[in-house]
Amino acid sequence: GESVGLHLPTLSVQEGDNSIINCAYSNSASDYFIWYKQESGKGPQFIIDIRSNMDKRQGQRVTVLLNKTVKHLSLQIAATQPGDSAVYFCAENLKSSGSARQLTFGSGTQLTV
Amino acid sequence: SQTIHQWPATLVQPVGSPLSLECTVEGTSNPNLYWYRQAAGRGLQLLFYSVGIGQISSEVPQNLSASRPQDRQFILSSKKLLLSDSGFYLCAWTWTAGEQAFFGQGTRLTVV
Numbered sequence: 001g002e003s004v005g006l007h008l009p010t011l012s013v014q015e016g017d018n019s020i021i022n023c024a025y026s027n028s029a030s031d032y033f034i035w036y037k038q039e040s041g042k043g044p045q046f047i048i049d050i051r052s053n054m055d056k057r058q059g060q061r062v063t064v065l066l067n068k069t070v071k072h073l074s075l076q077i078a079a080t081q082p083g084d085s086a087v088y089f090c091a092e093n094l095k096s097s098g099s100a101r102q103l104t105f106g107s108g109t110q111l112t113v
Numbered sequence: 114s115q116t117i118h119q120w121p122a123t124l125v126q127p128v129g130s131p132l133s134l135e136c137t138v139e140g141t142s143n144p145n146l147y148w149y150r151q152a153a154g155r156g157l158q159l160l161f162y163s164v165g166i167g168q169i170s171s172e173v174p175q176n177l178s179a180s181r182p183q184d185r186q187f188i189l190s191s192k193k194l195l196l197s198d199s200g201f202y203l204c205a206w207t208w209t210a211g212e213q214a215f216f217g218q219g220t221r222l223t224v225v
Contacts, residue, residue: 032212043119043203043216044157089156093212103147103207103214107156 012112019077021109023090026071032093034103035064035075039086047075047088077111085113115140119204119217126224132177132191134220136204139185144206146187147214148179151201163187199224 013019025033031052036044048059050066050073057064063076077084087108094104119136126132138144145164149157159172161179169179176195180188187204201221205214 034213036216041219041221043205043219044214046213046215049213091214103159103205105149105157 009107010110010112013080015080015082015113017080019075019080019084019111019113021075021077021088021090021111023073023075023106024071025073025090025092027092027094028068028071030092030094033064033066033073034091034093035062036089036091036105037084037086038089038108044089080111080113082113085111087111115206115215117204117206117215117217119220121220122218123221124223126194126222128196128224129193132189132194132198132222134189134202134204134222136187136189136217137185138206141185141206141208143184144208146181147205147207148177148187148189149203149205151203151219153200157203161189194224196224198222 011021034049035047037047038044048057048062048064050057050064052068055066061078064073066073073090075088087110089105089108091103091105116139147162148160150160151157160177161169161171163169163181166181166184169181176198177189177191189202199222201219203219204217207214
C-alpha cells in the first residue's frame with residue numbers, strides 16, 4: 001500500500017544549528033503535505049504545510065521543501081532551540097473514495113537539541 | 114475559534130472492561146472527525162473517520178468501534194478491552210474539505 005516514511009528515526013543537533021528532517025512519500029497522487037510537531041504526551045501540532053504546486057514554503061524559522069520528482073520533502077528548522085525538541089511527523093493527504101480526505105503519517109523523527 | 118476537547122487524559126482499565134473515549138469539537142460545523150492510535154515510539158495509525166452523523170468508516174479491523182451521535186461528537190468504544198488496546202489515542206478534526214488536521218491532547222490508555 002501507499003506509505004509515508006521518514007529516513008531517520010532520531011536526530012541530535014546543537015542549539016543554534018540548523019536542523020533538517022527528511023520524509024519520503026510513495027503516492028505520486030498526493031497533493032498536500034503537512035509537518036507536525038509532537039511534544040511528549042501531547043497531540044501533534046501543525047507546523048507548516050505545502051501543496052504539490054509549490055517547491056518551497058517558509059514560515060517562522062521553518063522551511064519545507066518538496067521535491068516531487070523523487071517524492072521527498074524536508075523540514076528545515078533554523079537556529080534550533082531546546083524548545084524544538086520533539087517528534088516531527090510528515091503527513092500526506094490522500095483523496096479517499098468518498099469526500100473525506102485522510103492524512104497518512106510517517107513514523108516520526110525524534111529531534112533532540 | 115475552533116477547539117477540540119478529548120477526555121480523559123489518562124485511563125487505566127482492566128482487561129475485559131468496556132471503554133468509552135469522548136471527543137467534541139467547538140466552533141465549527143460538519144467537521145470530518147478522526148480517531149488515531151499511536152503506539153509508543155511509533156507513528157499515527159488511523160482507526161476511524163467520519164464525514165457526518167452516523168457515518169463511520171473503519172480503517173483497520175480491531176476490537177474497537179466508533180460512533181458519531183452528534184455533529185461535533187465522536188466516541189471511541191470497546192465492549193471488552195484487550196492488552197493490545199493500550200496506547201495513545203488521538204482525536205482529530207478537519208474542515209469538510211479535509212486538509213489540515215487539528216488534534217486533541219490525547220488519551221493515554223493502559224490496559225492491565
